[in-house]
Amino acid sequence: MVGLSRRGFLKASGATALLLNTSHARANEAADVIVLGAGLAGLHAALQLADAGASVIVLEAKERAGGRVQTLFDLPGIPEAGGTQLSSNYRRFVGLAERFEIPLMEDSPMQRDGAPELYVAMRGQSVLPDQWAGHPLNPFDGPLANLPPWALPFAAMGRDNPLPEIASWRDPDFAEWDKPVSEHLGWTSEQLRLGFGINPGYGASAYSQSTLMWFQIMKAIAAPGGRLLTVDGGNQRVPNAMAAALGDRVRYGRAARHIESDADGVVVRTMDGSTYRGRDCVITLPTSALRTVDIDPAPPRLQQRGIRSLPYNRVVRAYFVPERRYWEEDGLPPSIWSDSYAGRIFALRGGGGTEITMMQSFITGRAAELLDRMPQSDAMALIQAEIEHVRPAARGALRPVAYVSWGNDPYAGGAYACWAPGQISAFADAVSQPHGRLTFAGEHTAVRARGIEGALESAERAVREVSARN
Template sequence: MKRREFLQHSILAGTAMATMPVACSCKMDAEFLILGAGLSGLYMAYLLQQAGKDYMILEGSDRIGGRMYYHPKIKQDVGGRGIGDKYKEVMSLVKALDVPLIDITQFTSSPKSYYTNGELRATWEDRSTDPSLLQYTAPQPAPQLSSLNEWYQKADLDQSYAEQLRAMGRTDQEIELINISANYNDVHETSAINALHSSAFRKFNGSKTIYNFEGGTKTFIDALAASLTGPVKTSKFITHITNKEDCATVKCADGTSYCAPHVISTMPFSTLRDVACDIPFSQSQKQAIHQLGYTNITQIHLTAAEPYWEEDGLGASMWTDTPLERIMTMGFGDDNMNLVCWVNGKGTEYIDQMSESELEAYTLKTLHKIRPAAEGKITYTGSHSWGQYKYNKGAYAEFSVGQPALFQDMIRPAGNVYFAGEHTAKESRGIEAAAESARQVLDLFKKENIIES
């Protein structure tokens, strides 16, 4: 087989095979090419800019912010929006950019009601079986972690979350109830290490105050983008990445291509797996890129014309065993009339096959049935499916049983391609993880003398 044919074959095979890198003959577009303009990509640019480096960002969609997404039609955030006072990287960035925050701590524990087996109730009497509290429970007795980045090394705890709950005395019936509305695709497949990581993050991170951005996440993302002097190119959907001896090239769906000595991919693995890569990945990296789970979430947004919860005296937020799963209040203070139905995991399949008008009718009908006081007082404002959304194909990384063992390897650079994004952060979760992951890559560049310390 001729070399060019061989290259074409390996590209078509996706991430299947890495070829011997060829020397770079292309014109360099920047010293660092950043793929994705979510928080990790934008913060990577910010850090490189501070280090006096030249970069370019390529973003597939027509907007920036990624999973920090203030939806223009719904006029609400449909992705990550809550940050804690101990989010180290994010809080220092917020301070540097002088972004206004709103303290929402008092609203995060607002009362919730329950609807299960056709019965609406004000409380869950036994806290030890409360499905809303059991979704992030660390194994008991809690494993001793001396630092947060040990979570992925606890191979002995890598069993399904359902098995962990069973070992903690929960019955099959209780586990099935938890599975309907918990923040996972399926508690029988997801690793208990996800829950360990979440609870350890809370323990080590210990945020006491929770904030939202005034005006939504757009305020923060726009301020960050305004501080960048390098090019941020949107509508650059990446289809190919090729590692070469001393550079890497990137091709986009619009036919353009770019080249740089160092490429940082912040794309979630759920979309990177669709990119034809000719990169010297290790076996574990290939496996992680192709198989890492992503929690599906579909949000259905609503506005209440009146506070119907004052009429029936029950908590406005609800944990339900219906296909609408959880219903939460989005607003706070004087702006508390916005609600979201938060559907997770396999439950999204049922919701996602409906047309917009079917979903509206179904949501209102179900809500009226489970919460009679809501009848005639709710308006549907729109929905967003993270599982169906082409640029993410899932809300966040969720390790299935066996996958935590891939973590250390999956975040290593391969050739001239480096990896950032929430799925690669060693310690944090969520928005802080996205920022931490960019810092991680910067530290690596310093260690490898690509950037002066």
């Protein structure tokens, strides 16, 4: 529990009741705190506030909880569509899984029984991991030549990290590193394309990613003792259990459209015309979704700039059931790292089993940008054609079953925040500053953790801020 005074909340609830009596005409429901978003940040904040005795209403635009954590429960092997890899260092997430008695399992997606799962398919050629060093398609000399393309960003950005500790990425003393990765590395354009342009984990190219963001990522990854974990039965089980604990305090299908606040409280109007009044409001929407919500009075200029311009990573995930074991026909590893519009094609073994239950195309960067401009059925057909082109043995063997675009999801706007050069020093602090009775949380406001754990970290900070105001 994060320094929240139950007495403080109960005392303040009385004040809210008075306030509500006078302005009741505009609100059709009221609570001490209105939380926007039932992703991990919103649910964690709401649970802590409720545990401390506050009344809460969580407004969620979609018909489900979890936000960018989404498990496709109906598909064979129950694959993830959103946040996938968990670390044993995610102590808040692990704690929530324990609280709700949801088991976690060890995960190791890149290899099976010590054998590589992934090979490179580039410019019409298939290159096995042991053929990559010295291959004509490999533009590196020296130690980097021994690394497969997917390991390059981590090896390159893991060196010469000036941050003494993870939170230092927000310290103005390190602002000189808030420059493009391309400038920091000084690689050739072919090297940059391979390391940061094809299947990028962040942004779309080395020119659009901040070196400082990478230093924070590397500090987070380098924390000792981190083992890869996954939730038995799907990651979304955890937010689902959190939402179930909150019961009917979570309202689905309620997309916030307008937020009005003054010194006494906040009124949120949703797309369906309902209004919700609270003494405080915790906003956990990614800035890519918050851009479409009116905030009155408007936040300070720098905060607005952050809300308007912080980029999010486009990700498309397409799922195919393999109807033949075509990887046994051509003898290549089942998963592919390709430079095609099919991106990375991962063989998934559901539930920690040994059988491949699904092939998943994970597409990012410029390829995802192009797919996001196409009708979904055309995009799915293109991905399948690309897989079959890269790997002829797969012809006729893949049955398309699901397609998820995070970039085209109006309530996500992308997978996660990807700080562009200059943005961290310009507005990383401003974007998460309280604005009157509005408190901002969500993955993009976290300082020490990233992704799933970052969302939870941000919720705890938000609850501390609300508590301090009351």
